[in-house]
Amino acid sequence: MTNKEGILLILSGPSGAGKGTICKSLLKETDIQYSISATTRKPRPGEKDGREYFFITKEEFEKKIQEDAFLEWAQVYDNYYGTPKKFVEEVLVSGKDCILEIDPQGAQKVKGKKPDAVYVFIAPPSMQELKNRITNRGTENTLEINKRLNCAKEEMLSMHNYDYVVINDKVETAVKKIQAILIAEKCRIQRNKLYCI
Amino acid sequence: MTNKEGILLILSGPSGAGKGTICKSLLKETDIQYSISATTRKPRPGEKDGREYFFITKEEFEKKIQEDAFLEWAQVYDNYYGTPKKFVEEVLVSGKDCILEIDPQGAQKVKGKKPDAVYVFIAPPSMQELKNRITNRGTENTLEINKRLNCAKEEMLSMHNYDYVVINDKVETAVKKIQAILIAEKCRIQRNKLYCI
Numbered sequence: 001m002t003n004k005e006g007i008l009l010i011l012s013g014p015s016g017a018g019k020g021t022i023c024k025s026l027l028k029e030t031d032i033q034y035s036i037s038a039t040t041r042k043p044r045p046g047e048k049d050g051r052e053y054f055f056i057t058k059e060e061f062e063k064k065i066q067e068d069a070f071l072e073w074a075q076v077y078d079n080y081y082g083t084p085k086k087f088v089e090e091v092l093v094s095g096k097d098c099i100l101e102i103d104p105q106g107a108q109k110v111k112g113k114k115p116d117a118v119y120v121f122i123a124p125p126s127m128q129e130l131k132n133r134i135t136n137r138g139t140e141n142t143l144e145i146n147k148r149l150n151c152a153k154e155e156m157l158s159m160h161n162y163d164y165v166v167i168n169d170k171v172e173t174a175v176k177k178i179q180a181i182l183i184a185e186k187c188r189i190q191r192n193k194l195y196c197i
Numbered sequence: 198m199t200n201k202e203g204i205l206l207i208l209s210g211p212s213g214a215g216k217g218t219i220c221k222s223l224l225k226e227t228d229i230q231y232s233i234s235a236t237t238r239k240p241r242p243g244e245k246d247g248r249e250y251f252f253i254t255k256e257e258f259e260k261k262i263q264e265d266a267f268l269e270w271a272q273v274y275d276n277y278y279g280t281p282k283k284f285v286e287e288v289l290v291s292g293k294d295c296i297l298e299i300d301p302q303g304a305q306k307v308k309g310k311k312p313d314a315v316y317v318f319i320a321p322p323s324m325q326e327l328k329n330r331i332t333n334r335g336t337e338n339t340l341e342i343n344k345r346l347n348c349a350k351e352e353m354l355s356m357h358n359y360d361y362v363v364i365n366d367k368v369e370t371a372v373k374k375i376q377a378i379l380i381a382e383k384c385r386i387q388r389n390k391l392y393c394i
Contacts (some may be wrong), residue, residue, distance in 0.1 A: 184381035
């Protein structure tokens with residue numbers, strides 16, 4: 001008897017490591033559901049409720065916090081963002097895998113509630129390369145760049161809390177590795193029960 | 198800094214599950230070294246020392262037992278068979294993965310000496326299918342078949358000592374799963390050290 005429940009894949013890592021790009025490519029090439037977040041911010045043109053986000057009011061969000069309805073949530077400036085527990089659980093029970101792309105702080109919160117999820121840390125090929133990537137975005141001043149770089153360095157230290165680390169030197173290779181991790185995790189003994197002998 | 202040492206892959210399971218066929222196919226399609234056993238039996242026509250086996254004398258074998266030179270060894274009728282520790286370790290240190298195809302009793306012995314190896318249990322699709330496979334070999338009488346079947350049932354119970362179980366309903370699929378396990382294991386956090394930040 002095999003465990004038919006889907007796998008919750010947590011994709012995290014410092015900003016600049018490329019987890020967003022990897023996540024997009026993975027969604028295109030793999031039969032996996034994207035975990036849709038809830039937010040109180042207004043939808044931007046082209047965004048659709050239940051596709052990019054679940055758009056809800058501040059009151060609804062705060063009620064859900066009280067009901068422990070989020071795997072994690074955070075306040076960014078004036079808006080709330082959170083991962084609805086029910087959505088993720090329905091995907092997993094249906095037998096489909098679910099991917100949650102999230103920053104390391106968020107991943108740490110999820111771990112408290114979902115210790116059996118698969119935690120993958122996306123790492124840059126080197127700290128120098130991370131620095132290049134953060135610097136080359138070109139949209140921030142030196143102070144902002146240094147702040148982001150220090151934050152990324154701290155986030156790198158959380159790597160040891162993860163099950164796997166995938167070094168993103170090439171998106172295509174990184175995606176293949178994550179696909180292999182999903183296949184391997186489905187073979188893990190904990191997910192496979194003994195036959196009735 | 199990544200750990201560049203190869204992975205020791207232990208492929209085991211009850212007789213009739215098809216681990217031999219899977220191992221052959223894996224060796225053909227993957228860059229992995231077959232762990233060559235030592236034996237005291239005489240080479241058969243076409244067999245070459247250091248290819249199928251290391252052919253050694255009974256005295257040499259017993260000396261090596263004293264020296265703790267085997268990951269595991271067993272006596273089958275009048276002959277010894279064993280896995281030379283040195284050969285396996287040299288392969289791993291060179292950075293290449295090494296595959297050891299072995300019965301569950303042998304795998305259990307190896308686990309005492311190599312707890313960090315990757316243990317994969319090859320399981321038949323069902324006990325009925327295993328019975329069919331053992332029966333259809335056609336070379337044994339009913340008594341022998343029942344003996345083998347009881348042995349296989351007992352071996353199935355050792356499954357929970359393994360890291361992974363791969364159900365062999367199709368050799369090609371099973372081989373792909375083992376290849377994925379190797380890729381995933383190389384990404385495991387234990388095998389990847391932190392960068393110097």
